[in-house]
Amino acid sequence: MEKRGDDYLPAAIGIDLGTTYSCVAAWKYDRIEIIPNNQGNRTTPSCVAFIDEARLIGDGAKNQATMNPVNTIFDAKRLIGRTFSDSKVQDDMKSWPFKVIEGPADTPKIVVSYKGKTKKFLAEEISSMILGKMKETAESYLGKVVKDAVITIPAYFNNSQRQATKDAGAIAGLNIISMINEPTAAAIAYGLEPFKSTKEKKKNVLVFDLGGGTFDVSILTILKGGRFEVKAVAGDTHLGGEDFDNRMVDHCVGEFKRKWGKDLIPNKKALGRLRCACEKAKRILSCDTQTSIELDCLHEGIDFSMKFSRAKFEELNMDYFDRCMKTLETCLSDAKMEISWVSDVILVGGSTRIPKIQSMLQKLFYWKELYKSLNPDEAVAYGAAVLGAKLSGISSDQRCRDLVLLDVTPLSLGVETQGERFDVVIPRNTQIPMKKSKIYVTCADNQTFEDIKVYQGERARSKDNHLLGMLKVSGIPPAPKGVAKLDVCFEIDANGILTVTIQILSTGKTTKLRITNENGRLSKEEIEKMIKDADKYKHEDEEYNKKVSAFNALEDCIYNMKKKIKNMAYSVRLNEMERVIADTIKWIENHQDASLDKVHAMKEYLESICMREF
Incomplete structure (x- = not known):
């Protein structure tokens, strides 16, 4: 395509795939645009629902969640x-x-009822539906097909979680040109601002990213000229706003049982309504010191009402808040950085709006003012879009073109050695991309094969860490114990995805570990099948939307006809027209499953009878 301006060139969009909400951004008119969805909202619920007639994604799914809890999927990122x-x-x-x-190979599968049939989905498929929604949102706004994307992931995601997210992108029809850690993306958004002083050559920033389901801390050094060096990361891939909601729900369930002697747990709809009310109360408590939860006929006709204070909310979740601070201190220690060296503490993620979190951070940093200029819900997508613009080569902004990003691996990588010990090859917080080798020897006489287990984690015992994969190395020449040598090479790409190559030094024979197919991860064939399934669901969604539009057009036609005959002079055909309108209304009530052609035919028939008089 000939270059006539940025809008004529394909640009990689930036997608923040969140646990509770997702956000998409793109470079347009030489600046970053946060793209609103079809509801006008700048973030979209990471929610997918299956109803009798169709599949709903985003706001539509979340809005009906309390009435259809068993078929409304959220938390796929967890x-x-x-x-x-x-x-x-x-x-x-x-x-x-x-x-x-x-499911097979110990994979979790989500079960729903859809169009009268039981369907089973992997988390990758649900996530791909959300990514597909973000892709459609961007395409509608930009007015062109989008293929390339930068997707953000929690800094503390392990290799399997990173690869699974990449698979989800492929199923959604996206070419993932890069995956970037969420706090690093936020730091890019922050770092686009010019240095306040011409003498200032670098800044040390701490990104505190507490979202709906994950928590990350990253410490970066930003050098003048656009170089971003990640010094250390720490986090918890299972800590966030959802956990705070759960504590509130558990407390309310306990209060209901104490007061009425009835258990809410088996009532899924009641729990869904209570969860929505608790989430709303949590948000209010970030602004006010007290609110109330009021739910009519929550369970067995009983109304539920209770006051909830900010102090009670903090008491219920204090152990979680303490975990956040301990993780932050670990990150500072790993980066070998004093608190006083940190220029700014950047807040990212909706849960950083919680006043107690902010006060604990300020206390730790000697009451330093926290940096709040970035929108915590949008900063991650913003930074991803900046990287997408750079990698696409379309931006004329010098700050974007000069961007250099040096990230780190969040967890140590290594192999199991004799005695189930975890031997680290690449320590955590090593700068990536990285390639490193280590020599191992056989542990028995005349050994001809070796099972190599690759782990990721920080525990001394191998099985306490996350098993990434295993491969059998065969063809080792028989020799006394400790003579035959294996060169184990770990290579991590810029997305943090690992490839392990093992070479028998005496023969040169090599074996490569394909992490993507281990531990139930998806094969190329499985991904291709899911892409076809995704296209099928998309086609079904389009057909459903066409039918809904056709029914709406038919009802509009009825309304217009009724309005016209109400004001018309006497006609011998008036009774016939009123009868046809009444018959059409009755037909709509009894034929909601009618085909698109039949709906169109009914509209044409109605118009043919009524329009003769006009």
Whole structure:
């Protein structure tokens, strides 16, 4: 395509795929635009619902969640890249209204009812639906097809979670040109501002990212000229606003049982209504010191009413807040950075609006003023779009073109050695991309093969860490113990995804570990099948929307005809027209499942009878 301006060239969009809300941004008119969805909202609920007639994504799904809890899916980000047996998945299942079962290779599968059939989805598929919605939102705004995207991920995501997110992007029809850690993306948004002083050559910034389901802390050094160096990251991929909501829900459930002697847990609709009310109350408590939760006929005709104070909210969640601060201190320690060296503390994620979080941060940083100029809901998508513009090569902004990003790996990577010990090859907070090798020897006489297990984590015992994959190295020449040598090479790309290559030094034979196919991750064939399924669902959604539009057009036609005959002079055909209108209204009531052609035919028939008089 000939270059005539930025709008004529394809640009990579930036997508913040959040646990509770997602956001998309793009470079347009030489600046970043946060793109509103079809409801006019700048963030979209990360929610997918299945109803009898269609699939809903975003606001539509969230709006009907209380009436259809078992078929409304949220928190897919808390499942992605995890195993069904993961203790955190098992804990979450207790609070989710939808059903999760064990699939092949210990993968969690979400079960819903859709068009009278039972459907099972992987978290990657649900996430791909949300990404597809963000893609459509961007395409509608930009007026062109979007293929390339930069997707953000929690800094503390392990390799499986990163790869699973990349798979979700592929299923959504996106070419993921880069994945960037969420706090790093926020730091890019912050770092676009010019340095306040011409003498200032660098800034140390701490990004405190507390969202709906994940928590990250990153410490970066931003050098004048657009170089971003990540010094350390720390976090918890299972801590955020959803957990605060759960504590409030549990407290209310306990109060209901104490007062009325009845258990709310089996009533999924009641729990869904209560969860929505608690989330709303949590938001209010960030502004006011007290609110109330009022729900009519919550359970068995009983109305529920209780006052909720900010102090009670803080008491219920204080252990979570303390965990955040301890994680922050770990990050400072890993970066070997004093508190006084930090220029700015940047708040990212909706949960950073909680006053107690802000006061604890200010106290830790000697009452330093927190940096709040960035919108905490949009900063991550903003930074991702900046990187997308740079990688697409379309921006004329010098700050964008000069951007250099040096990230780190969040968790240590290594292999299992004798005695189930975890031997680290690449320590956590090592700058990436990175390639590093280590030599290992056989541990038995005449050993001809070796099973290599690759782990990610910080524990001394291998099985206490996350198993990324295993491969069998065969063809080792028989030799005494400790003679045969294996060169184990770990290579991490810019997206933090790992490839392990093992070479038998005496023969030169190599074996490569394909992490993507281990632990139930998706194969190329599975991804291709899911892409076809996604196209099928998209086609079904389009057909449903056409039918809804046709029914709306028919009802508009009825309204217009009734309005016209009300004011018309006497006609011998008036009774016939009124009868046809009444018959059409009755037909609509009894034929909601009618085909698109039949709806069009009814409208044409109505017009043919009524329009003769006009």
